Amino acid sequence: MTATAPEAHPAEPGSPPPGRRERKKLQTRESLIDAAFRLFAEKGFDATTVEEIADAVDISSRTFFRYFASKEDVALTFQEEQSRALMAALAARPPDEPIMTAIRRTVVGITRACENGELGFDPQRFECMLSMTSDSGALMAGSLEHAQRKHREMTQVIGARMGLDPATDLRPHVVAATVMAAFRAASEALADPNFPYTTLSEAADAAFAVLEEGLNLPAPQNGR
Amino acid sequence: MTATAPEAHPAEPGSPPPGRRERKKLQTRESLIDAAFRLFAEKGFDATTVEEIADAVDISSRTFFRYFASKEDVALTFQEEQSRALMAALAARPPDEPIMTAIRRTVVGITRACENGELGFDPQRFECMLSMTSDSGALMAGSLEHAQRKHREMTQVIGARMGLDPATDLRPHVVAATVMAAFRAASEALADPNFPYTTLSEAADAAFAVLEEGLNLPAPQNGR
DNA sequence: CCACAAACTGTCATGTGATGACATATGTCG
C-alpha cells in the first residue's frame, strides 16, 4: 500500500510487445488478477491470502509481490482502469460545457459503461469490488487512498479544462474534491436499501443533480 | 484497522471514575498516546514500531493491542476528538443559519481551535498529524477510512439540522461529502507551497468560500 | 550456435502488525 508499486503496468510501448518475455509477464499479471478476483468473490477480500492467489497461478508468493505492491493493489487495478477511462473521457468532452456538467456526464457515462461491461472487463468485477470494498476495512482504506492519489491528477485535468492553474487557484481543487464526494455519497446511498437507486450510475446522477441545485439553501423550516 | 476497536474510549460514566482500576487504565491509555506521538514526531509513523511504543510505557506489545485496535488507531484518537468536537459544535449553531454557512463557521472555528491548542491537547500534535499523514500512505489510508466512518454520523447531524431524513433524501449525504471534500482540498492546498495559506483554518475558509460561490460556472474562456 | 548479460523466479530469512489461548497478577467487593 504505502510503498511504490513495481511499475508493472499494462506496458505501453509498440502495440506488438517486442519479446516473448513481455508477453509472458503480461499474461502472468492477468492470470493473477483473474485468480484474485475469483477468490475474492468466493471468500471475500480479507479471507483470501496472497499465498492462495499465488498458488492458483502456480507462482511463489514472493513473485506475487513482484507484480503487485500489495494485496490491495490487485483489487485496485480495477479502479485504476476506471479512473484512467474517466480521465480520458473527461478530456474529450466539448470544451464549452460548464465544468460540472461535463463532469457529471462523464462520470455517469463511465459508470454506466462499467455496469454494462463496455469497458473491457467483466461487469461482475464491478459488483465484486463494490461489495468487497464495503466489507473490508483494509480495502476500503486502500481504495480511498487510491482515490486520493487520483484526485491530484483529476485536479490537473479539471484545471486545464477550466482554464485555471491549480497551482494558484483553489477552484479546481474544490471541484475535483466535490466530484469525488458526490460519487462517494452515491455509493453510500446505493448501499442503503432505503433509497430507490438500483445502480451506481443512477445514484451518481442523482447526487450530481443535488450538487447542481446548490447546497446552501434549504434553511430549516420554511420551503425555500 | 479493519477489526473492531476494543472500545477503550475515554470512558463515559460518572465524572469520578469509580475505581482505581479505571484510573490506571485511563492513565495507561494516555501514556500510550503520549509516547506514540513523541515517537511519531521523532521518527515518523512508519518507522515507529508498536513494540517501541509499548516499551516506552513498559507494557507488552500484546497489551498495546488491548488498548488500540491498531497502530493507526493511536494516531487516529486525535481525529476522533476533533470530529467529536466538530459534531458538537455544529449541533450548537443557531438553527436558522443556512446549512453550508453553519458548517463553514463550525469547521473553521474548530480548526482554529486546534491550531491554537484550545481543544485540550498540544497543538504540536496537530502539526505532527498533518505531516505524518502526508508522509505515510498507511496512515493516510487509515485517516481517510476514519473520515469515511465519521461521514455517516455527520450525515445524520446534517440531516437533522436541515430537517431532512438522510434515509430517503440524498441531500444530507451530498452536503456531508462535500464538506469533507472542501476540507480535503484545503489540506492539499496547504501542503502545496504555491498557495499563500499558512494555516489549515485559513485554507479551509477559502475552500468554503469557493464552494459558496458555486462550482459549475466558470465556462472556459468567456467571463460567465 | 555459443557465450554473455539482463531479467525473472524461487527459496530462505527476517521484520512487523495483529490475534488467540492460557496462566498469572492485580484490583474489587462481599
Add this chain to the structure above:
DNA sequence: CGACATATGTCATCACATGACAGTTTGTGG
C-alpha cells in the same frame, strides 16, 4: 480475608511485506 472479575504477560501463530542470494530463462551479439 477470600471469591470473583478483569488486566496483563507470555507464548504461539498467521499474514503481509521485503531483502538477499542463487538458479533459470530469455534476448543479444559475436
